Amino acid sequence: xxxxxxxDSQVPVFEEAPVExxxxxxxxxxxxxxxxxxxxxxGLQLLLKYLSGSTLVKGINGFEAEFNKSQTSFPLRKPSVxxxxxxxxxxxxxxxxxxxxxxxxxxxxxxxxx
Amino acid sequence: xxxVTQSPTHLxxxxxxxxxxxxxxISGHTSVYWYQQALGLGLQFLLWYDEGEERNRGNFPPRFSxxxxxxxxxxxxxxxxxxxDSALYxxxxxxxxxxxxxxxxxxxxxxxxx
Numbered sequence: 001x002x003x004x005x006x007x008d009s010q011v012p013v014f015e016e017a018p019v020e021x022x023x024x025x026x027x028x029x030x031x032x033x034x035x036x037x038x039x040x041x042x043g044l045q046l047l048l049k050y051l052s053g054s055t056l057v058k059g060i061n062g063f064e065a066e067f068n069k070s071q072t073s074f075p076l077r078k079p080s081v082x083x084x085x086x087x088x089x090x091x092x093x094x095x096x097x098x099x100x101x102x103x104x105x106x107x108x109x110x111x112x113x114x
Numbered sequence: 115x116x117x118v119t120q121s122p123t124h125l126x127x128x129x130x131x132x133x134x135x136x137x138x139x140i141s142g143h144t145s146v147y148w149y150q151q152a153l154g155l156g157l158q159f160l161l162w163y164d165e166g167e168e169r170n171r172g173n174f175p176p177r178f179s180x181x182x183x184x185x186x187x188x189x190x191x192x193x194x195x196x197x198x199d200s201a202l203y204x205x206x207x208x209x210x211x212x213x214x215x216x217x218x219x220x221x222x223x224x225x226x227x228x
Contacts, residue, residue, distance in 0.1 A: 032214055043118070043204060043219035044157075051214045090157065092217075101170050102147065102206075102217055106156030 002027055004093050006105035014113050015083055021076040021108045023091035033074045034092040035065055038107075044090060050074065061085070086112045116141065118220035120205050126226045127195050135190040135223045139207030145169075146188040147208070147217060148180060152201035160203075163188055164210050192225070200227045 005024045013019045025031060032051050036044040048059025055067040065076045074091060091105040119138045127133050139146050148160040159172035163182035177193040186207075192199055202224050206217035 034216055036219075041221075043221045044206075044217075045219070046216050049214075049216055101159065101162060103159070104149075104157040 002031075002093060002101075002103050004091050004103050004105035006089075006091055006108045008108050009106070010109045010111060012111045012113060013081055016080050018079050019077065019081050019085075019110065021089050021091075021110065023074045023076065023105060025072050025074065025091075025093045027072065027093065027095075029095070031093045031095045033065075033067060034094070034102075035059065035063070035074075035076050036090045036092060036104075037061075038088040038090065040087070047076070047089075081110070081112045083112050083114060085110060118205055118207050118218050120203075120220035120223050122223060123221070124224050124226070126228065128228050129195055129197060131195050133192045133195060133199075133225055135192075135203050135205075135225070137188045137190070137205030137207075137220060139186050139188070139205075140218055142209065143207035143218070144186050144210040145208045146182055146186065147206045148188070148190050149204045149206070150174075150201045151204055151222070152198070157204065161190070195227045197227050200225060 003026045007022045034049045035047040038044045048057050050057050050067045058064045063078050088107045090107045092102050094102050121136045145164040147162050149157045161180050162170040166182050180190040182188045202222045204222045206219045208215045208217050
């Protein structure tokens with residue numbers, strides 16, 4: 001079965017520092033990849049998605065992610081974080097034999113410190 | 115355009131009771147997904163409805179059930195509530211027939227079981 005692994009449950013980082021949130025998926029066939037963000041007491045909001053084409057995708061709020069098929073990874077990056085980026089981040093995959101189902105990772109809490 | 119709406123925002127029940135949660139998708143979306151977000155467990159897939167039919171079901175007991183109405187709104191029912199059912203229940207919608215569409219989430223319904 002398809003799975004998504006977010007290796008870090010929490011990532012603390014100082015304001016204005018760069019950050020990378022890891023995501024690995026298990027599939028040997030075509031998949032579509034997504035990153036969502038959840039601010040406290042809110043639903044999830046799409047940050048970016050990879051469907052095809054360029055492996056580097058840019059999203060909202062200065063985030064970007066790079067699809068690496070050989071490593072089955074899709075890490076999320078931001079060159080300089082702000083306090084307001086403190087939130088839960090979820091990686092998700094669709095396809096890969098699971099049809100239209102979305103499979104989410106367990107999430108990574110990004111904690112930006114002043 | 116209205117987003118995904120969920121009701122109630124908060125719900126408090128006691129063990130053994132039944133809970134009903136409601137979701138209205140974005141206009142034009144025919145697929146509705148339900149997820150359970152319990153503390154520390156990420157998003158657990160519950161149910162997926164499309165065109166009034168249950169298309170897929172996560173690894174939850176039968177006391178979790180639901181339906182989708184002709185107007186594509188959906189209801190999630192949880193019978194014989196247990197303490198561990200306390201969680202944020204998220205509803206999401208998407209357009210049908212394409213793997214490349216993302217999920218749009220509501221703000222969630224927080225269920226507390228005492």
